[in-house]
Amino acid sequence: TLSCENVIEGHRNCNTTTWGYGKPGRTAQELVTLGQVTYSRSDPLSLAGNCSLVLRNISAEDAGLYTCRQYEREGGGQSHPDAPVYLSVVTLREQTEQNKVTFTCSVSLYYECRHKVKWLFKGNDVEKDHPDVKTSSPSSCSAAVTFQTSTYVYSSRFKLFICEVETENKQQLFTFSSGPTATTSMVTSGRKTNTTDSAGGSGAADRDLLWLYIFVALVLLALIITAVALFVKRRKGEGLNLFILHVSQRGSEVWNFGAQVTERVRKLLGCSAILRGH
Template sequence: MKMKMMVCPPSFTVRVGDEVTLPCENVIDGQQRCENTTWFFVGSGNRSAVELIKLGQIGENAKSKSDRLSVTENCSLVIKKVTVEDVGRYSCRQYKQKEGQQQAPDSPVHLSVIIMIEHKDADEVTLTCFVLKYEQFCGLTVKWLYEGKDVDKDNKDMKTSQSVCSATVSFLDSHFSYKSKSNLKCEVTDGYSGKVQLFTFSPQSLFLSP
């Protein structure tokens, strides 16, 4: 008996506060204002879907996000100033214009966010890079790089550790200037697609929706 492989939808990882464009892979050509397109959202830990975009217009339950949401000419979903509350599964659904029936299977996409935190204890500085994501499968690998190399290579003054979706690096503040910190990058690798992203160190607060 053959094991069925788990297929993961496309995944995007961005910083908190960034802008992201999520593609609609099943879009019907010829739409004037995405009048056949509806975008659904299911947040992490929540199984009820919310209509963000309903037939090209901002959904009734997404009014609080209306200043951050829009659709492009090809009906991709644009989210500005991404927050931790935007982490989740997005689905683009196409409807026939007259019949109101679903035209094709949903086109799903996952959105994750990366957060960096700096903590100082006496003279020791600890930097943490972690990713919030929708589901635990289709794992992401997170690690710190210094000048393009793993921090545990040729950097005896640095200590590093990794866990699920996060990585930390610690060092004495007196050994590194701010410029040195800018040489630290958080590398996020998508285990399913193989996509690798590098994020330069920059401490952040958790952006929450108003």
């Protein structure tokens, strides 16, 4: 069930709600239009009372970005910003080949994999030199364990192995529910963001601003020096003393401007340091 975070109050049968689906490499699809399901699949979609989208028997193909959109009325304009929901699908699969069994845990996502996937054996990480269990990573977002059918591991395999998926410092555990394949989902509401260090980001911004002020001051100084050189070349002799006085005044103004810039940057950096301290 995918919740819609921007449902309009007072709607009738979700007649203001439209659900869309998108995934890199695939054409965007409209699943629900103003409360009416318009996309057909083997396990039909449906809407809950709060206009949440209900998917049954999901598979890796269902992973992607689902967007809930609200309209003022039929034929009217959009009333709220889109409410995105990211659906990730975790698939556990058992494969038997001769006397070997392989468990694979894979995660299908909308965006690039930032998850850590691994198998736990008896609740702990599998030892690298374990005599009965071998680990591998078929892809960046999957993990596998292999063991012999002749060992004690085989008879209790569904109880001994747990797949751990870590994302954003949060661990989630997945087990085989029944049979050789199990599928479950992870839902993330809200816009995808990149986590950054706020203190480091502020310091970088301060440094960028400082260099900007320095660059502007240097450009102005270079322009004034160029103007002085041209003027001196054209007007040697008469009126030179007056010009030097004028240039001196301009130089004083540039100096004062540089001092003002320095003071402003100093105060800005001081305020940033105080804010970071709190």
